[in-house]
Amino acid sequence: MKILSFDIGGTKIAFALVDEAGKLLTQPVKYSTPASKEAIESLLKKIIAQHENEIDAVAISTAGTVDICNQKITGSVGNLPEGYGKIDFQALSKKKVFVVNDANAAVWAEYKVGHAQGMDNVVLLTLGTGVGVGIIIDGHLLKGKSGAAGEVHFPVRQDNHRRCGCGNYDCLEVYMSGTALNLDAKEAYKDDNMTSHDIIAGLKENDAKALSVFERWESMVETGVRIFASIFDPDIILLGGSMAHFINYPMMEKHVNEAIVTSPIKLKEAEFENNAGIIGGALLCAESLK
Ligand SMILES: [Zn+2]
Incomplete structure (x- = not known):
């Protein structure tokens, strides 16, 4: 399984391809977080389009609270631009898009493959x-x-x-x-x-x-x-x-x-300093596809 996994924060957006075991298949690539909702949307769309044919799903680990169905942001997005919380993530890809709060993704990464294993x-x-x-x-x-x-x-x-x-x-x-x-x-x-x-x-x-x-x-x-x-x-x-x-x-x-x-x-x-969101988001996404 191949998941295109994003970590979206107030200062940077990082992404990598990750397998279902949480292994990075590509080195994470980082962008500065664009200053508007629209610019973030078009950046995500562009990256997803480049990989759409080789992936099984998209994972998005993000600042902000996420609804319990892992589809949309419900509040408190910190220093992300106005309107960011209203992005329709599923509309960005034909594949399943799985959204998760970044702290939840990070603890899952530690639990499955980091310092909290077992x-x-x-x-x-x-x-x-x-x-x-x-x-x-x-x-x-x-x-x-x-x-x-x-x-x-x-x-x-x-x-x-x-x-x-x-x-x-x-x-x-x-x-x-x-x-x-x-x-x-x-x-x-x-x-x-x-x-x-x-x-x-x-x-x-x-x-x-x-x-x-x-x-x-x-x-x-x-x-x-x-x-x-x-x-x-x-x-x-x-x-x-x-x-x-x-x-x-x-x-x-x-x-x-x-x-x-x-x-x-x-x-x-914690074991993961920078890639926890990318790894944990992909692991949770893979689990939701099972
Ligand atoms: Zn407070």
Whole structure:
């Protein structure tokens, strides 16, 4: 089986041909995400037309919540252009088009061919602009009634300190995401030019202030991990996103396991940094064709 698999995000669109076992048959090709709905549609159409005759289906892993029939986007597409959520993906190809939320695709890739292989209860938290959450319970992808299970838009503070993109104050997302570390850096240094990359550079030079900013962010990530460990009793929690690379995993795993009342969890960095959406989307698409 050959699947043309896309990963569509706010900054880039990547695609590759993938087989039913999740193996990349071609190197992923990347484009900057076009600035309008129409331009995205015509880019996808052009790529699909080039491959239409050799493929069995199209998989689309995308930012945004996706309906439980895996056909259309139902909400919250982040920084994608206006109208993107209304694209009729099936109309882009004569073959079946399977649409899936990118966090759900990513956790499926980890479960089938990544760091969560052999474990039936898995949570993947991707710390990026927001926090992408994918949850597998008893070998099933948890979707919820509208495909939006696992959103981290609930407050973890009560003092209206930081506004979240969703409009509420102090959601876990604005303290745990990659963006949160940026905000922490600006706050700590009272300098709007500071970013998470300055903090990481500081860590490498053993700078005490950078270390304290990073550790404060890490403690909020730990809070998030504890929440998911407590609610879902998973075998493993994986953390993804570029800032997740710098987390002290053995220490956080120890802290979390000392705090939770369930049996211990494993905590690891996710295996796939860039191709998780492409691989997981193709695997889920292949399964839906069976
Ligand atoms: Zn929020």
